[in-house]
Amino acid sequence: MFIDLKEVAKILKEKDNVLLLSHSHPDGDTLGSATALAYALGQMGKKVAVKCGDVIPPCFDFMFAGLENEDFEPDFIVAIDIADTKLLGREFEGVYSEKIDLCIDHHGSNILYAPKLWLEADSASTAEMIYLLLCELGTDINAQIASCLFTGVATDTGCFRFSNTSVRTFEIAAKLAAYGADTYNIIQVFFETKSKTFAALEKLAIESMRFYCDERCAFICVMQDMYAKSGSDESEVDRLANIPRQIEGVLVGVTMRELKDGSFKASVRTHGDIDASAICGRLGGGGHMGAAGCTLTGTKQQAINALVKEIQAEIDAYTK
Amino acid sequence: MFIDLKEVAKILKEKDNVLLLSHSHPDGDTLGSATALAYALGQMGKKVAVKCGDVIPPCFDFMFAGLENEDFEPDFIVAIDIADTKLLGREFEGVYSEKIDLCIDHHGSNILYAPKLWLEADSASTAEMIYLLLCELGTDINAQIASCLFTGVATDTGCFRFSNTSVRTFEIAAKLAAYGADTYNIIQVFFETKSKTFAALEKLAIESMRFYCDERCAFICVMQDMYAKSGSDESEVDRLANIPRQIEGVLVGVTMRELKDGSFKASVRTHGDIDASAICGRLGGGGHMGAAGCTLTGTKQQAINALVKEIQAEIDAYTK
Secondary structure (H helix, E strand, O other), X not given: OEOOHHHHHHHHHHOOEEEEEEOOOOOHHHHHHHHHHHHHHHHOOOEEEEEEOOOOOHHHHHHHOOOOOOOOXXXXXXXEOOOOHHHHOHHHHHHHOOOOOEEEEOOOOOOOOOOEEEEOOOOOOHHHHHHHHHHHHXXXXXXXXXXXXXXXXXXXXXXXOOOOOOHHHHXXXXXXXXXXXXXXHHHHHHHOOEOHHHHHHHHXXXXXXXXXXXXXXXXXXXXXXXXXXXOOOHHHHHHHOOOHHHEOOOOEEEEEEEOOOOOEEEEEEEOOOOOHHHHHHOOOOEEOOOEEEEEEOOOHHHHHHHHHHHHHHHHHHHHX | OEOXXXXXXXXXXXXXXXXXXXXXXXXXXXXXXXXXHHHHHHHOOOEEEEEEOOOOOHHHXXXXXXXXXXXXXXXXXXXXXXXXXXXXXXXXXXXXXXXXOEEEEOXXXXXXXXXXXXXXXXXXXHHHHHHHHHHHHOOOOOHHHHHHHHHHHHHOOOOOOOOOOOHHHHHHHHHHHHOOOOHHHHHHHHHOOEOHHHHHHHHHHHHOOEEEOOOOEEEEEEOHHHHXXXXXXXXXXXXXXXXXXHEOOOOEEEEEXXXXXXXXEEEEEEOOOOOHHHHHHOOOOEEOOOEEEEEEOXXXXXXXXXXXXXXXHHHHHHHO
């Protein structure tokens, strides 16, 4: 099932009608990677479309500006940056789970659902892998493609700040900038612009910050009533995820948000060798070493307690 | 007076006892550039020292870890990243203003005080220039030197987020990462770590945010009493400078801090073609297109009014 870059290129060259799937709750990496590959396959004369089983936020519209996204019967379906078929989204899960031919992914937590899988768990983003794939395919990397890929490279590394950022990340960022990626504006949109409603939500979230595990763990909790107070909504919560980990001495930062059904979604960010995916994995979630997530039921305090217990265990194992 | 990279390399090769000066209120670029050049000149068998007429914050200690910084009579004095002799600091200004032989700088606002000047106003940092200089000199770039330079490259671009970030910036970042720069920890220290006292100050600062010029200008004002309330101090204020400009629709962000003598120091950050150095220049300050500063006297409201007047003029000129 595991194949490499060269095999992926060889297989794609042979296919004529390719459907690329992005994960639900889509981000810059899944969409930037899928659209960049779509443009490349289009250059090769193939019919190609990018689909996502979820609403695509307007900040990603630019990626689709030159994409025809035709309706056709695919002869090859590729999952891009999707670690688990559950992440296809409710509707797409039923339709596509059994039909995916190839998965291209960088999540170590990939559940190995695809018959063919190109997995580079130490790649900071799927976009880095797609950049290498486009080089292998020999397609032209124009400014549009470079911008799509740069968005994936930048967003999945927290703009080069996460520990997954490697020499290769900077090298590929330099190449994409040279190919004309609109690096400044992409970074402004995804990292340096706050709506007033987001700024208000951020203020409430910071006020909610509490410390556990001898101050080595910090939580912020975004409750449903904060959306009304700030004018913000759930779509803006992801950007809060780094805040608790930034506090000096904190090894594990958690941003927990109350969902409409009363359950809680937690984003866990860790420093150093503390494994966020292990913490979340034991609570039914997954992700990467430094960034992972899970969903919890029960009261807010029960959710916090469940997480703190696993976090304490992980900190203990780390500091022993 | 203007000389280029090759001439700088040629001159430095001929000198035996070189003193490198950093500017007061030192930052990652002036210190990272000076220490990196010092290590390189040391490799070439020269006596070399880095001096700064101000206290060097402990976060920069790592740059000096391998530097002997001997006491000797220099035969050549180089100002690194210093746009104006006033920036040498009060004590050093008297001692060195007339003795500087060469200035290496990237500030377009450089007052041309040095008999020889290598100025690249479109370089994002002086560290980028020093990287090129070390390549020209043919000295070894080890992990220590790479870390010094990476600190300059990262801090002067707001970790690759400012508009000065170029293809060359990413290329040099990639090279420095490959040479062993401790990129992750440097970024953590300078961008992703907040002391609890800083987090408290940040909260107060955000609460102080006010809008002017049809909401296209945002001010935060850090008053002396906020240091007592937060437990923070002036040394942490620089990191607030980007916050006002991040608000959607804001073209000019100002972080103003009250000094002990009751005057105000303003850091101005702009978007796009709005010239921060023109705004601050008309008030006796200077800097770059996107980031500049000035000092104002009078009451807080008078200081705000003076700045708002110049900012409005600049916005009017830009939006015409």
